[in-house]
Amino acid sequence: MSVAPTRVVGTPADRLEGRDKVQGEATYAYEYEVEHVAYATPVVSTIAKGRIRSIDSSAALAADGVIAVLTWENAPKLPKAEGELAILQSPQVSYRGQIVGAVVAESYEAARHAELLVRFEYDVEEHDVELRADHPTLYKPGKVNPEFPTDTEEGDVERALEEAAHAIDETYTTPTEHNNAMEPHATIAIWDGPSLTLYDSNQGAHAHRETFAKTFDMPPEQVRVIARHVGGGFGSKGTPRPHAVLAALAARHVERPVKLAVTRQQMFTLTGYRTPTIQRLRLGCDERGMLTAIAHDVVEQTSTVDEFAEQTAVVTRMLYASPNRRTTHRLARLDVPTPSWMRAPGECPGMYALESAMDELAIAAGIDPIELRIRNDPEIDPESGNRFSTRNLVACLREGADRFGWKPGSRRNGRTLAGLGVAASTYPARRRPSQAHARRNGDGTFTMRVGAVDIGTGARTVLAQIAADELAVELDRIHIEIGDSAFGSAPVAGGSAGASSWGTAVVRACRLLRAGDEDEVHVDTSDSADAEEPLAKHGFGAIFVEAHVDVDTAEVRVARALGVFGVGRILNPKTARSQLIGGMTMGIGMALMEETRVDGRLGAFVDQDLAMYHVPVNADVLDVDATWIDEDDPHINPMGAKGIGEIGIVGTAAAVANAVHDATGVRVRDLPITPDKLVGRI
Ligand code: MOS
Numbered sequence: 001m002s003v004a005p006t007r008v009v010g011t012p013a014d015r016l017e018g019r020d021k022v023q024g025e026a027t028y029a030y031e032y033e034v035e036h037v038a039y040a041t042p043v044v045s046t047i048a049k050g051r052i053r054s055i056d057s058s059a060a061l062a063a064d065g066v067i068a069v070l071t072w073e074n075a076p077k078l079p080k081a082e083g084e085l086a087i088l089q090s091p092q093v094s095y096r097g098q099i100v101g102a103v104v105a106e107s108y109e110a111a112r113h114a115e116l117l118v119r120f121e122y123d124v125e126e127h128d129v130e131l132r133a134d135h136p137t138l139y140k141p142g143k144v145n146p147e148f149p150t151d152t153e154e155g156d157v158e159r160a161l162e163e164a165a166h167a168i169d170e171t172y173t174t175p176t177e178h179n180n181a182m183e184p185h186a187t188i189a190i191w192d193g194p195s196l197t198l199y200d201s202n203q204g205a206h207a208h209r210e211t212f213a214k215t216f217d218m219p220p221e222q223v224r225v226i227a228r229h230v231g232g233g234f235g236s237k238g239t240p241r242p243h244a245v246l247a248a249l250a251a252r253h254v255e256r257p258v259k260l261a262v263t264r265q266q267m268f269t270l271t272g273y274r275t276p277t278i279q280r281l282r283l284g285c286d287e288r289g290m291l292t293a294i295a296h297d298v299v300e301q302t303s304t305v306d307e308f309a310e311q312t313a314v315v316t317r318m319l320y321a322s323p324n325r326r327t328t329h330r331l332a333r334l335d336v337p338t339p340s341w342m343r344a345p346g347e348c349p350g351m352y353a354l355e356s357a358m359d360e361l362a363i364a365a366g367i368d369p370i371e372l373r374i375r376n377d378p379e380i381d382p383e384s385g386n387r388f389s390t391r392n393l394v395a396c397l398r399e400g401a402d403r404f405g406w407k408p409g410s411r412r413n414g415r416t417l418a419g420l421g422v423a424a425s426t427y428p429a430r431r432r433p434s435q436a437h438a439r440r441n442g443d444g445t446f447t448m449r450v451g452a453v454d455i456g457t458g459a460r461t462v463l464a465q466i467a468a469d470e471l472a473v474e475l476d477r478i479h480i481e482i483g484d485s486a487f488g489s490a491p492v493a494g495g496s497a498g499a500s501s502w503g504t505a506v507v508r509a510c511r512l513l514r515a516g517d518e519d520e521v522h523v524d525t526s527d528s529a530d531a532e533e534p535l536a537k538h539g540f541g542a543i544f545v546e547a548h549v550d551v552d553t554a555e556v557r558v559a560r561a562l563g564v565f566g567v568g569r570i571l572n573p574k575t576a577r578s579q580l581i582g583g584m585t586m587g588i589g590m591a592l593m594e595e596t597r598v599d600g601r602l603g604a605f606v607d608q609d610l611a612m613y614h615v616p617v618n619a620d621v622l623d624v625d626a627t628w629i630d631e632d633d634p635h636i637n638p639m640g641a642k643g644i645g646e647i648g649i650v651g652t653a654a655a656v657a658n659a660v661h662d663a664t665g666v667r668v669r670d671l672p673i674t675p676d677k678l679v680g681r682i
Pocket residue numbers: 203233234235236238341342343344345493494495496
């Protein structure tokens with residue numbers, strides 16, 4: 001049998017679940033109808049640090065419809081639970097908004113009402129929630145997320161900086177930022193004897209199953225996690241969150257299924273966030289603009305209950321070469337929730353600083369910023385010494401300059417100052433082990449099952465496209481089922497590795513099905529995922545921005561933005577473009593709006609809703625476009641594709657900041673670029 005030519009991959013197929021979603025028929029975690037269900041709501045701490053002295057649940061228990069009040073005094077014990085998941089296990093309070101109890105009631109409204117009636121008294125201790133570059137608790141973590149060395153050093157940076165023809169030494173800061181997915185985190189927990197089923201809004205059914213099994217000290221086979229439709233995650237649903245543990249604890253306690261959704265306000269304390277960063281960048285170059293020194297020193301925070309060390313400077317190790325290089329990460333332990341994954345953790349804040357600094361160096365050296373990047377594009381990965389599988393940053397810069405009309409220099413039109421900015425973008429191209437299941441049905445259709453989760457990316461559609469090509473059938477012959485830990489192990493929808501990892505398993509399963517007589521096959525790619533060639537594998541891109549700044553109000557508008565990417569083969573141009581411009585839109589938010597302010601006295605995040613925490617809305621997003629160059633990288637997966645989930649955000653904030661500088665001559669080094677930082681300076 002000859003293999004049909006590729007037809008379906010690479011076409012702009014509509015999302016398979018699109019109609020269900022717009023018709024309200026796609027069922028999200030909280031919406032499953034479950035018999036005899038009870039409703040739980042978290043009770044959260046009103047202090048940032050201390051111990052619970054006493055609890056009075058009597059008024060809450062007497063309220064209509066209340067079934068139980070859970071606190072550390074009566075909650076089931078979880079000796080194996082770790083970090084933030086060890087809720088209701090002790091009277092210790094480690095951050096404001098920590099779960100200290102739950103009300104379980106016959107209705108959501110009854111639970112919300114009774115929540116206000118539970119009385120806690122605390123022995124309050126002094127808290128500290130404010131990150132400073134000289135914080136007394138700063139320490140060097142053993143590694144940075146997920147497994148990178150904390151520091152690196154090569155050559156003599158100090159001396160190279162002294163001898164450099166041009167050098168810059170600047171500090172850039174990014175604030176606390178929150179993911180704010182549209183669908184709040186939600187869980188339904190159902191115990192059936194020793195078995196636990198969770199309908200949960202998350203990015204990885206299998207990974208959640210493993211963590212829940214550990215937390216509740218039970219065999220993984222007894223836990224099933226279902227996440228068929230998820231309304232965004234951006235990292236915040238990549239790791240199990242404390243509210244889901246609470247739902248399962250409550251369900252066990254009242255011996256009924258329990259539904260629990262966090263409120264928008266609680267999403268600011270219970271679902272992770274991006275650490276603020278303080279980044280010192282020192283760059284030096286010779287007369288020709290060749291880098292002679294690169295130093296990136298990062299200060300950021302973690303909590304007292306867990307360690308999360310954002311890998312902010314790691315990207316600086318591979319983007320440009322220099323004989324003298326240094327990267328460091330230091331953490332302060334504060335009385336805050338633990339930071340976690342958010343939209344390209346590491347690369348995103350790190351590249352804001354590095355690519356701003358490159359712009360500053362280009363100006364200092366009198367070299368066009370695109371030319372400076374082209375001159376410093378390394379042949380091999382400076383960190384590992386390995387060849388790149390494919391690296392087309394230069395092509396992206398050139399193509400983008402051409403398409404965008406690269407001609408920097410401030411122009412004034414009435415009250416508006418206009419300028420252009422550029423920045424590089426990059427993100428690792430990964431593949432992780434995954435399983436997949438393929439079945440030939442009697443009617444000419446095929447059923448594919450993968451433990452993947454589609455968090456809005458189009459993963460379900462793309463996996464079906466891959467299967468259609470491998471089986472040489474039309475897309476409508478493929479039934480694709482995802483979002484269930486019962487479908488076998490599969491990696492989380494994160495690290496821009498979903499399509500790469502699950503897709504590889506789908507390819508293998510389909511090939512096995514075609515090659516043999518069996519009507520049903522199951523594959524596991526874990527064997528081959530280990531045997532990787534020593535290549536540096538990354539996607540690359542170039543982001544171009546035209547910023548308009550009002551000379552009176554100092555309001556910044558991104559009038560135009562273009563991303564040009566070299567990210568391997570594009571599996572579906574419609575969903576790909578959507579992901580890329582989505583990432584760029586988040587980058588505009590990071591540059592201009594997003595910030596969670598911290599109140600040092602109360603030990604609290606002040607911003608707790610979308611009225612205060614601004615993300616870009618339609619009116620903020622004018623002309624944003626993404627395109628890509630022809631690339632096919634055979635070294636990552638059989639599809640030739642690289643991940644595209646995160647590369648859109650990575651360079652965008654720097655491109656905006658660089659454009660604002662080009663327009664106004666003002667360099668804002670502390671995100672977000674709000675009018676107060678420009679007014680009076682332009
Ligand atoms: Mo993404 S922050 O890797 O879920």
